[in-house]
Amino acid sequence: MAEPLKNVYSPIFIKSLTTSLKKVYPAFNVKAFEKAVFDKEWENRELKQRMKHLAVVLHQYLTQNYKQDVEIIIEWVHYLKAHSKQQQSFEYLFLPEYIEMFGRDHVALSMKAIEEVTQYTSCEFAIRSFLDKDPEKIMQYMLKWSKHKNANVRRFSSEGCRPRLPWGMSLKAFKKDPSLILPVLDNLKNDDSEYVRKSVANNLNDIAKDNPHVVIDIIKGWKGISKNTDWIIKHGARTLLKKAHGEVLGLFDLHTVVRCEVKELTVDRKKIALGETLSFSFVLNTDPKANSRLRIEFAVYYMKGTGNSSRKLFKITEQTYEKGCSVVFNKKISFKDLTTRKHYPGKHKLSIVVNGNELMEKEFHVV
Helix, strand or coil: CCCCHHHHCCHHHHHHHHHHHHHHCCCCCHHHHHHHHCCCCHHHCCHHHHHHHHHHHHHHHCCCCHHHHHHHHHHHHHHHHHCCCCCCCCHHHHHHHHHHHHCCCCHHHHHHHHHHHCCCCCCCCCHHHHHHHCHHHHHHHHHHHCCCCCHHHHHHHHHCCCCCCCCCCCCHHHHHCCCCCHHHHHHHCCCCCHHHHHHHHHHHHHHHHHCHHHHHHHHHHHCCCCHHHHHHHHHHCHHHHHCCCHHHHHHCCCCCCCCCEEEEEEECCCEECCCCEEEEEEEEECCCCCCEEEEEEEEEEEECCCCCEEEEEEEEEEEEECCCCEEEEEEEEECCCCCCCCCCCEEEEEEEEECCEEEEEEEEEEC
């Protein structure tokens, strides 16, 4: 069984934390801090609760003067970066928690801290309460950071303002109107770092869920600028492509009218137990008269706990096929529970999708 993620905050880690903090803040009371961390509720706290608890205890054992504490934290981060092989540290996410909890009334100081801290542990979650309170002011900082020399800061300038950041606070204002985000993404559209470009694509994908017309305009404007921008817009349009949005499919030379056929769709059994894997195969016969670019996917209609079904789409491939050819595909579907998906018994359906068109389907049962 995998070790719970909350256990990254082990006694060994806390000891290393206090040792490094003592180097930059000699007045730090190590014993009292460690005792306060490992209180009687520690074992019952989950990961996020432990992060918040560390932030609160850190506040108690610094100076409790936010300006002075920010300077200590910045010096501490510089020390950690200089003495660590890690470019980014997940364990120190309690530092952004600290800034969010105690720095909301000290915006300029908090932005100074965020610029430094996010170079070592991302502040993408902490910035969101600041954005929610004053989006125009904070987006001026994000725009400046989009040209920062450090790739972690540039990536943060995009990731932090995603309208629908997973596990983060939703930014309702940006879901309604993403215009403040667009100058940041424009600055990053040809960034040297793949890490940054992935964030730009994810931001576009978020925007597309509420404002598809905005992303369509960006696709038209960025297409062909470079390989980087072409990759970004394709990845950023993935939700629209999965929805078979006609205009978006056309922008990527994927026509909604297809002259191919799917034949011989078979599943290796009609009943499968929870936790097992289903194998399936099918044959694709391409257009006999012309080469065609095809996006081939399969959809699974999963039974939910409510008794209704929910469609989930999985990409197989996308490429240009020569006319009149026949291609065999063999794939598998796992019915092992994931943190993001729980499986339920009942009737399921498998469908083969080409350029948004469901061409053939097969039913099976999970028992």
